[in-house]
Amino acid sequence: MKGNFWKVLASGSIVASMLVGCSSGGTAQEAVKLSEGDTVKIGLNYELSGNVATYGQAMDKGTQLAIKQYNESDDAKYKIEAVSMDNKSDSAEATSIAEKLMGEGVAMQIGPATSGDSIATYPSSENNKVPVLSPAVTQNGGMLKEDGTAYEYAWRICFEDSAQASAMAVFAKDLGKTKAVVYSDAANDYAKGLAEDFVAKFEDLGGEVVAQENYTSGDTDFNAALSKIKELDFDVLYVPGYYNESGLIIKQAREAGITQTILGPDGMDSPKLAELAGKENLNDVYFTTAYTTVDASDELTSFIEAYKAEYDEEPDMFSVLAYDATNLGLQALEEAGETGEALNEAIKNIEFTGLTGSFTFDEEHTPLKKVLVVELENGVQVNPVEVDPNAE
Amino acid sequence: MIQFLQQMINGLSLGSIYALIALGYTMVYGIIKLINFAHGDVYMLGAFVAFYATTFFHLNFFVALVVAMVLCGVLGVVIERIAYKPLRHATRITALITAMGVSYVLEYTTQYFAGSEVKTFPTDLLDNTAFSFGGVRITMMQIYIFVITIVLMIILTYIVNKTKMGRAMRAVSVDEDAAKLMGINVDTTISFTFFLGSCLAGVAGVLVGVYYNSINPLMGMTPGLKAFIAAVFGGIGNIPGAMIGGLFIGIAETLVTAYGSSLYKDAIVYVILILVLILKPDGLLGKNVKEKV
Numbered sequence: 001m002k003g004n005f006w007k008v009l010a011s012g013s014i015v016a017s018m019l020v021g022c023s024s025g026g027t028a029q030e031a032v033k034l035s036e037g038d039t040v041k042i043g044l045n046y047e048l049s050g051n052v053a054t055y056g057q058a059m060d061k062g063t064q065l066a067i068k069q070y071n072e073s074d075d076a077k078y079k080i081e082a083v084s085m086d087n088k089s090d091s092a093e094a095t096s097i098a099e100k101l102m103g104e105g106v107a108m109q110i111g112p113a114t115s116g117d118s119i120a121t122y123p124s125s126e127n128n129k130v131p132v133l134s135p136a137v138t139q140n141g142g143m144l145k146e147d148g149t150a151y152e153y154a155w156r157i158c159f160e161d162s163a164q165a166s167a168m169a170v171f172a173k174d175l176g177k178t179k180a181v182v183y184s185d186a187a188n189d190y191a192k193g194l195a196e197d198f199v200a201k202f203e204d205l206g207g208e209v210v211a212q213e214n215y216t217s218g219d220t221d222f223n224a225a226l227s228k229i230k231e232l233d234f235d236v237l238y239v240p241g242y243y244n245e246s247g248l249i250i251k252q253a254r255e256a257g258i259t260q261t262i263l264g265p266d267g268m269d270s271p272k273l274a275e276l277a278g279k280e281n282l283n284d285v286y287f288t289t290a291y292t293t294v295d296a297s298d299e300l301t302s303f304i305e306a307y308k309a310e311y312d313e314e315p316d317m318f319s320v321l322a323y324d325a326t327n328l329g330l331q332a333l334e335e336a337g338e339t340g341e342a343l344n345e346a347i348k349n350i351e352f353t354g355l356t357g358s359f360t361f362d363e364e365h366t367p368l369k370k371v372l373v374v375e376l377e378n379g380v381q382v383n384p385v386e387v388d389p390n391a392e
Numbered sequence: 393m394i395q396f397l398q399q400m401i402n403g404l405s406l407g408s409i410y411a412l413i414a415l416g417y418t419m420v421y422g423i424i425k426l427i428n429f430a431h432g433d434v435y436m437l438g439a440f441v442a443f444y445a446t447t448f449f450h451l452n453f454f455v456a457l458v459v460a461m462v463l464c465g466v467l468g469v470v471i472e473r474i475a476y477k478p479l480r481h482a483t484r485i486t487a488l489i490t491a492m493g494v495s496y497v498l499e500y501t502t503q504y505f506a507g508s509e510v511k512t513f514p515t516d517l518l519d520n521t522a523f524s525f526g527g528v529r530i531t532m533m534q535i536y537i538f539v540i541t542i543v544l545m546i547i548l549t550y551i552v553n554k555t556k557m558g559r560a561m562r563a564v565s566v567d568e569d570a571a572k573l574m575g576i577n578v579d580t581t582i583s584f585t586f587f588l589g590s591c592l593a594g595v596a597g598v599l600v601g602v603y604y605n606s607i608n609p610l611m612g613m614t615p616g617l618k619a620f621i622a623a624v625f626g627g628i629g630n631i632p633g634a635m636i637g638g639l640f641i642g643i644a645e646t647l648v649t650a651y652g653s654s655l656y657k658d659a660i661v662y663v664i665l666i667l668v669l670i671l672k673p674d675g676l677l678g679k680n681v682k683e684k685v
Binding site: 186213214215216218220221223224225227228231244247248251255256257272275276278 | 395398399402403405406509510512515520522529531600604605606608610611613614645646647649650653654655657658
């Protein structure tokens, strides 16, 4: 019995790998000319379960809402049908779902949520000539093939990590800061990349990086490094990483008597930050983000209301980015009136205005948009400002 | 100099925690020659018990500390009865692998019920005023950690050296069969050892949880490992050795960050382990068979 089980499993996996082998070498989907009133399928390839399910679910909701609103609007040219599949937070699964969706003839794919899962679907997009819109691939160089050119059919809606690090350096300079200390997570590519880009930009702008210290994700005691930092002559502390550690670092820094300005990336953007750091310690703290509800525009306010009415919960950055990605895709679809190459061309040349800003795409298929810097005052977000990461 | 003293205080508070956990490793190893890898997770559960006790039952800090201590002690006994007792005369590798299994069971059961998100304690739990002595800063919480650790170590030393149960523990550790022939109830003695060790781990968990204000189901892994190294450093099976080892590891980690590079603070701990295993495999106070528990 046991032997049979393994045999079945082994033969099953051989068959599966043969199937994958076939489909990945598959040919391009045929482009379809659309006429008004046609039904167009859009594929949703999200992490609906697995370890990053919270991101995937939020994005799925954002996309579904955008499609629902489009279908209900009077001047919609087409009828959109969402085909949603769960990639289980697994990049191999994400690839096979991309193939499946494109085989079913979707006009485009929205998702997946994480950089790793998204990038795994890009070769399929190119083989099938079906555009993929990734809401949140922030990884540096995430849209590039090994030869340094961008995947022709893959696009992202968010800024790149290096953009937010550069924006923070610009912002620090604007605040009149000249001496920075960087305290970064050495076990995390995201934080490491941010630290490098921040240092490069800050020095470019004439600032001095006094010291660089490191911690490891999961640490809870930062006193040793902070006591050391406290003795240094600096005026700003940059802490790239996620809120679990950033919250504790801010708490221990403020308690140790470090009163300088503290800066961080969008990984700090969580309600948990205030719980971990303590509200009284979150003053003169700034972080970069793609989205804030402070000083919301009318469009954003009405989106938030629609989202709450539909799902009975607050939207987050991920649902907003997915909403923008979907609307961008729909706009391009209307402009192109055709799927395949024409649709991709329309995305390439699009001028899009969404909830996270107005932008066009650059050669690396990354939006040229400004980065938001939000200040924390007693743990509450205030004074969002737009910063151009490319400022000199 | 001020910087050095400040770093020593940082190192001592970190080291006290390692010492509390290391004691449990060392006691259990001393009595049944088992490296109880689930010990770090008992420490984690101590933090969670205190979290629920203070957040949902609004107990004050010291009551929560006692509750966590007792529950962790009982849990230690239960783990021993269910997982280790049936394997007491099996090969040591069997028991070791079982200990890892228990560790995963505790971690992921907690994650299933409590979620993997970090949790924070109520803010007004403990007065955390800071005192400054000529530029060296020490907080009330750090004082609590030192005092509680020292008091518990004195109590533990007293139990092991002066009480009947302590004598039984030492006897079982030297020769289980001979102890049985002398009329010592070996099962009860081993259970009691697990109870004591787990109590200390529970206390360490509560102190860490409140001090750093962040707990999660996997928080026991790294401190557990480092406390294990502390126990090996001091000579596994040796109680004063575990205390010294814990403090040493805490201070070493802090000083490396302060005067070297923070990049190597974890590496140094493992380098210490390797050096100890090469140069003095019995640890600092290892050969002291008489004191073994």
